Amino acid sequence: MKTKLLFLILFLSIESHILNAQTFDDGTFQFEAINSYEAYITGSLAGCPTGEITMPGYADDGTNYYTIIGIADNAFSNCTGLTKVTIGVPEGAYYIGNNAFSNCPNLTEISSPYAYEAITIGDSAFSGCSSLTTINFSEVIDELGAYAFSGCTSLSEIRFSDFLITIGDYAFNNCTGLASFWIEKAIPIAINSTVFNGVTISSIPLIVPYGSVATYQATSIWQDFSPIVQSTFNDGTVEYKLISLSEVKVLGGASGCPTGTVIIPETISDSGNTYTVTTIQREAFYNCSGISTLSLPNSLTFIDNYAFAYCSGITSVALGTGLENIGSSAFNGCSSLTSLTLPDSLTETDTGVFSDCTSLTSVTIGNGLNSINDFTFQNCTSLTSIIIPNSIESINTLAFYGCTDLASINFGSGVTTIENYAFASCTSLTAITIPDSVETIDSSAFRDCTSLSSIELGSGITTINSYAFRNCTNVSSVTANMITPTSITSSVFWAVDITTIPLTVPNGSLTAYQNATVWQNFNPINEQSTLSTNIESLETVSIYPNPATTTINISSSQQISLIELYDLTGKRVLLKREANLIDVSTLSPGLYLMTIQTNTGQVTKKIWVK
Structure with missing residues (x-):
């Protein structure tokens, strides 16, 4: 590795003397090849770039494919509009040349998120970068040139690993913002007093490896930091x-x-x-x-x-x-x-x-x-019930896959998506009620739920993907609350004989389901009971305001389990479960019938919407 670096550094220093060096560009950056498979970046094709730039780890000239192994001397020096640099270090050692980013006063961050081998920093590479605060690859730096970060007055912290072997003179000259210095080397590097010229290190904490405090306290220059503390204990x-x-x-x-x-x-x-x-x-x-x-x-x-x-x-x-x-x-x-x-x-x-x-x-x-992520409770085979809070919007892929004892699911009102295999192979699940908030039931979501007998689908469902209820062979009833049948394929109920399963649909939607692909195969298909206009009274339930313009509050001494709102044609226009507040702001003005079910009975009341 060092041989390769020394060769590259030597090459960069004499590049101006090389005749017929091969140069090329990728439309953004300029490159110079040092052989048939390696090259370095020499600058930007359009002069000094501004804002944020990302440098590639590879490039090609139309004939050869090159690994980028460095940034040339002076490549981006005096680029005053440059604010952030991301270096695409591929593999192997990397070199940032002398003055490569010197005097870039607005550069705040330089990073190389995938760097894992040694990066060598040349002389004055970042000198005069007075806004620089973040260097996220410092822990893979092995050599730090003279004046490397000189005048980086906004640099408050820097961390080095055991990779580091040399620190050049004046490397941190006038880095007056330095507030902590971290180095994971058990044996201190020999440095000159000029390294921290203009910096009061006596008030800067030095963080060193476990068991190395005494060694640093006894070593010239390093001993002047205060306090010196160990990084692990x-x-x-x-x-x-x-x-x-x-x-x-x-x-x-x-x-x-x-x-x-x-x-x-x-x-x-x-x-x-x-x-x-x-x-x-x-x-x-x-x-x-x-x-x-x-x-x-x-x-x-x-x-x-x-x-x-x-x-x-x-x-x-x-x-x-x-x-x-x-x-x-x-x-x-x-x-x-x-x-x-x-x-x-x-x-x-x-x-x-x-x-x-x-x-x-x-x-x-x-x-x-706001989501239950992929595989979160996969194969939690003793889990018997789950309450999904209202904050959850998505139940992700395989979230509860293989929860073989799961018999009860209470979905919150915020769920919009049930992803692939979310509840597949939950073989103890007997009934599900999908809330009106759900829009998508994805592929195989309830596949192989072999004990599932009752399915109720919320009114908001727009997509049910393939195999959603595949092999749910014990299903004996399905209720679809979508006023317009959601388009599905026969694979949704794969291996389920729906011709013997009754389907209950909204009042007024019977014909639509009888003519809809797949849905038409359920037998029989029934509408929900037509409401009578006979209004019962139940003293335990009160509704206010009535008439209403935006919302209606329902209060009861009993637990409210279901609220349904119908127009005078008998068409259901709203369904809510376990709610005490409903939104009627989108309904047309007029008279409606509200049916409220509690744990002790049912009441139907007239509602006026203004």
């Missing part, structure tokens, strides 16, 4: 790593997997400094089967991927009230976990978070989520 049970000067993340057990009850505290102290615990790192307790009880603090905001995956001994988890995000498969395979409450603070979950939690019987979903 433990409390005897759990190991922590600094995220910032005030926050830490949990790395895992202090000495392998802990056992029994694990309590993560809200704050933790080390060497006189107190930090807030906000994150559990990826795979922190992966396969720690000896943990039985887990308590997480309210300060915790993020649990990363696989953090507690396959912790098969965990029976209970207390998630803090500040949790915002749970990563992919974070609790996958926690096969002893029996109950779960997701806090209202939780707004995002990745895929498969609780999949294969085979003992999970009870789940309470908070009101912060």
Whole structure:
């Protein structure tokens, strides 16, 4: 790798002397090839670019395909309109040349999101970039040239890994905004006093590896930082790593997997400094089967991927009230976990978070989520019922696939989409009522729900895709509340003999369903009961205002289960379940009949809409 870098640096320094060097462009950037498969960027075709630019990792000249391995000296120097640079580092080492971005005063961020091998920074590469605040690839920098970040007065923090081997003179000259310096090298790099010229490092924290504080305190220049603190530490049970000067993340057990009850505290102290615990790192307790009880603090905001995956001994988890995000498969395979409450603070979950939690019987979903992501509760075979809160808009692919004990689903009023295989193979499910808010039931959503006997489809459904109810062989009744039949194909009820299943449709829609493809094959097809204009009285129910213009409130001493509104032709124009407020603002003025069902009876009342 170093040989390759030295060759490239040498080449760039003498490029002006090379005769007949091959240059080409891609319509945006200019390139110069150094051989038949590698090239570097020499600048922008149209002069200095402005705003945000993304540099490619590869380019071709119509004949050869090149890997871009660097940015030439002075390539974007003095580009005053440049604000953000993203470098598409492909693979292998990369070089950012001398003065490549010098004196770009409005450049705030330079990133290379996929860089994982060494990046060498040339002399004065970013000098004079006075607005630069973010360098997201600093942890793969191996060599830092003289004056590399000189005059970067907005740079407040920079982090280096063990990759770093040299820091050139005046590299951070006059970086007066520097507030912390992070370096993950156990043995300090020898540097000259000029590296931090013009910077008062005596008031800047230096964060170093675990066990290296004393070494840095005894090393010239580095010893002048204050305080010098270690980046990782433990409390005897759990190991922590600094995220910032005030926050830490949990790395895992202090000495392998802990056992029994694990309590993560809200704050933790080390060497006189107190930090807030906000994150559990990826795979922190992966396969720690000896943990039985887990308590997480309210300060915790993020649990990363696989953090507690396959912790098969965990029976209970207390998630803090500040949790915002749970990563992919974070609790996958926690096969002893029996109950779960997701806090209202939780707004995002990745895929498969609780999949294969085979003992999970009870789940309470908070009101912060707007979707149940792919595979979230897949194969939670002991889950018996689920209440979907009103905040949920989408139940994603395979979300409850294979929940074989799931017998009851209560859908919230916000659900609009039920995606592919969302409830497939829920073999204990006996009845479903899809709310009026749902617009799409996707492919195989309820496939192989072999105990499903009753299906009620909400009035808002516009799409039912193939195999949605495939192999639901126990279905004995279907109610379709769509006034106009939704177009479907025969595959929706694949392997279900619908010719022996009664279909109930809205009053006034009988002919439409009798003439609609697939729907016409149900037998018999019946309209919902025609309402009588005889108005009963039920003292426990009151309606106000009446007449109404926008909304109507319904109050009752009994639980309201269903509200239906019909015009005087007997056509149902509104259906709501378990509601106390209905919107009539879109209805034409006139007289309507409202039927209200409670747990003790039914009442029909006249309603005027103005």
